[in-house]
Amino acid sequence: MIVINLSSPTSVEALLERARDIAGLSFGELAGQLNVAIPENFKRQKGWTGQLIERALGASAGSKPIQDFPQLGIELKTLPLSYANTPLETTYVCYAPLTDIAGISWQTSNVRNKIRQVLWIPVQGEREIPVSERIIGHGFLWQPTERQDALLQQDWEELMDLIALGKVESITARMGQYMQLRPKAANGRALTDAIGHDGSLIKTRPRGFYLRKEFTQLVLNSVFGQ
């Protein structure tokens, strides 16, 4: 049996080694080693896989708005794949700032900072596969290519411009070619401040930036070839 070390890895090499160690394990095997209860489905525990992998790799940030491995400058993301190895879900990046956005640029944005370096862990995501039987794939370290960075910058600037102009309520998830803005909250009653049409503050649902499946597919292609 593989012994999982719960402390934080102190080097990139050590982190990647841990990722290699869990590759090929089923969710059930890893959850068993970590004494984590396995749900039937994710209807009530949507972040279960991510939290399982975080524990296994020794992520330390908790719910702080920083990367999972601050010392290494690495963010951890699980990526549920179909049988055809295509992404099954969009990827949440971070909350979108809806006020006090003067002075924020793509270069200094939360989005760009978050995804400077990502350790992607592909996992089987088909819902017909019982949770305990889904297999963990081979994790890989990724940094956006210049082109990928430019694609996200384009969407980010379009969306942030609308937010700055007080048009957040007119933004739909259909906007943005590779990155979109969608509600991100416990429910529809959650409200936060945003810039209104005349520049005053309004209340709206919190929003988050999400990478479209098309973008994470580009990531997969850029790493594994198409």
Added chain:
DNA sequence: GAGTGATCATAA
């Protein structure tokens, strides 16, 4: 069937 909008658990 795909995608948007909604939602669930948890921590601080």
Added chain:
DNA sequence: TTATGATCACTC
């Protein structure tokens, strides 16, 4: 409430 981890589920 904001933030983390995301997937659900209804509508088209």
